[in-house]
Amino acid sequence: MATPSGGSAFTTVTARTILGPLDVPAGRADQIAQRLGDAIRRGVLEDGLRLPPEPELAQHLRVATVTLREALSMLRRQGLVSTRRGRGGGTFVRRPDAVVGHGLTEFTVLALRELGDHRRAIAGTAASLAAERALPEETDGLRRQLYRLRAALTARERGAADSQLAVAIAAAAQSARLTREELRLRAEVGELLWAGVNDRDHLHIVRRRTAIVDAIEAANARRARELAEAQVSAETERLIEQRLASYDGADPAGGAP
Numbered sequence: 001m002a003t004p005s006g007g008s009a010f011t012t013v014t015a016r017t018i019l020g021p022l023d024v025p026a027g028r029a030d031q032i033a034q035r036l037g038d039a040i041r042r043g044v045l046e047d048g049l050r051l052p053p054e055p056e057l058a059q060h061l062r063v064a065t066v067t068l069r070e071a072l073s074m075l076r077r078q079g080l081v082s083t084r085r086g087r088g089g090g091t092f093v094r095r096p097d098a099v100v101g102h103g104l105t106e107f108t109v110l111a112l113r114e115l116g117d118h119r120r121a122i123a124g125t126a127a128s129l130a131a132e133r134a135l136p137e138e139t140d141g142l143r144r145q146l147y148r149l150r151a152a153l154t155a156r157e158r159g160a161a162d163s164q165l166a167v168a169i170a171a172a173a174q175s176a177r178l179t180r181e182e183l184r185l186r187a188e189v190g191e192l193l194w195a196g197v198n199d200r201d202h203l204h205i206v207r208r209r210t211a212i213v214d215a216i217e218a219a220n221a222r223r224a225r226e227l228a229e230a231q232v233s234a235e236t237e238r239l240i241e242q243r244l245a246s247y248d249g250a251d252p253a254g255g256a257p
Contacts, residue, residue: 028067029068029071033071033072033074036071038187040075040093041187042187043159043161044164047093049093051081051091053090054068072091079096080094081094104243107239107243109243116232116239122182122185124228126228127216128225130173131219132219133174134172138171138172139172139217142217145168148164149206150206155197159193162190162194162205163186167186169213169216170182170183172216192239212227215227
């Protein structure tokens with residue numbers, strides 16, 4: 001695959017997640033644009049990354065090149081990719097400075113609870129299967145993602161690194177469907193998870209994520225599932241507390257799960 005000039009190469013995790021065939025054989029341009037757009041907004045495809053050449057990318061997605069070109073045109077109109085001609089050119093990822101996602105007020109408490117149930121099922125299953133199936137190079141990749149999360153300084157950087165880690169865990173489960181669902185859920189709720197998180201909260205989250213990766217590396221599927229489910233439950237309760245506070249016009253409680 002193409003390696004960008006000044007950008008990051010596609011990882012195995014990214015390739016499996018983003019470049020896998022669409023669920024519908026006759027993929028539509030809007031489906032492709034949605035998948036790539038979600039990955040860009042959540043930071044799974046990093047800013048400045050050069051996408052593979054169009055014929056290669058179309059082959060991975062198992063769509064016609066003309067369909068891929070239409071999808072890329074949609075992303076250009078959204079400001080999520082740019083194309084440069086000539087030597088060193090290609091199509092490059094442009095992650096927006098401000099990621100517009102769902103605001104907390106768009107969710108009812110019931111919707112947050114149901115979303116949490118869904119996320120817990122996906123995250124728990126992904127972590128459990130990753131403990132059973134992850135290859136050594138994949139657990140090494142999880143460690144690298146943990147380092148990125150630990151070193152991130154801003155909420156935007158931390159949210160992107162956290163999403164990359166969650167998607168990497170799902171990919172280590174060797175399940176394309178779980179991986180794409182984790183990415184979709186992160187696109188829906190990812191920005192909310194890091195709203196109001198301070199430096200102390202950040203370190204606490206890193207410790208929790210480290211424990212999950214430790215369990216995966218130790219091939220302890222039960223422990224990995226329990227830790228992943230507990231993490232999502234804590235995040236869900238925090239979002240619900242913030243939402244309830246917003247009903248009263250009060251400031252949301254600080255702190256992170």
